[in-house]
Amino acid sequence: MAKAAKTSVEETPPEEGVRRWGMVIDLDRCTGCQACVVACHAENNVPVVGEEESARGRSMHWIRVERYWEGEYPNVKARFMPLLCQQCTQAPCEPVCPVFATYHTPEGLNAQVYNRCIGVRYCANNCPYKVRTFNWFRPQFPEPLDQQLNPDVTTRSRGIIEKCTFCVQRIRRVELDAGAEGRDVHDGEIQPACAQSCPSSALVFGDLNDPDSRVSQLARSRRAFRLLDFLGTDPAVIYLKGGETNV
Ligand code: SF4
Incomplete structure (x- = not known):
């Protein structure tokens, strides 16, 4: 693999030959439709907690769309920012877990071992992005809703923290298929x-470690920025600032 080119944002130097999964989110393109939120629920067996529990701050979306208003009335514009686990290289959630339920994979994912989690929620409290959710109740999937569950993903019980994994089950499937076929994973093959x-x-x-991948190219845009970068968390999610000409 060729050496990765530098992005316009400060980041941990890439390890030669090792992938670093990442995502670029173009805020100019996001319309706030929330299709991503629904797709994430369906793919990852994320329970819908309902209005009452949401009002108590117990919603369980692994990705949410934050809404901001820009300008002064009457010239006000709505802006949207999808927010998911930032898969930080220096993740504040990892060192505070007393049972090592959250850890870093060699490919840069901030992983969560569900059957190791004891639900003390130190990780959620230490996450500056507030993207870790807690299962307050045993999720119910009465028939025929159980038919929609994705067999590639565990259904979690109550009392644990869960979060975005960049759909690790999809990553693994493509990696295994590519390995069996004796080839590299193609750029864009994993979604x-x-x-x-x-x-x-x-x-x-x-x-992000492949300088020719689309995600790396976009990360080099002058619109690129990372959320709460000053905290030194080194996220693998890079945003492209909205309201500017696409560069
Ligand atoms: S990122 Fe999500 S909310 Fe934004 S346009 Fe895409 S699907 Fe819709």
Whole structure:
């Protein structure tokens, strides 16, 4: 694999020959339609908690769309920012877990071992992006809703923290298929559910360590920025600033 080119944002130097999965989110393209949220629920067996629990701050979306208003009335514009686990290289959630339920994979994913989690929620409290959700109740999928469950993904019980994995089950499937066929994973071959469902292609997933991948090219845009970058979390999610000419 060729050496990765530098992006316009500060990042951990790439390891030669190792993938670093990442995502670029173009805020100019996001219309706030929430198709990504629905797709994530369907793909990852994420329960719908309902209005009452949401009002108590117990919603369980692995990706949510934050809404901002720009300008002063009457010249006000709505802006949208999809927010999911930033898969930080220096993840604040990892060192505070007393049972090592959350850890870093060699490919840069911030993984969560569900059957190791004891639900103390230190990780969620230490996450500056607030993208870890807690299962307050045992999720119910009464018939025929159980038919919609994705067999590639565990259905989690109550009392654990769960979160976005960049659809790791899809990543593994493509990696295994490519390995069996004796070839590399092609750029764009892996699509997390959110990226696949986005009608405006605002979400682009790929290998940040491959300088030729689309995600790397977009990360080098002068519009690129990372959320709360000053905290030094080194996220693998890179946003492209909205309201500017596409560069
Ligand atoms: S599906 Fe795409 S356009 Fe719709 S909210 Fe998600 S990122 Fe934005």
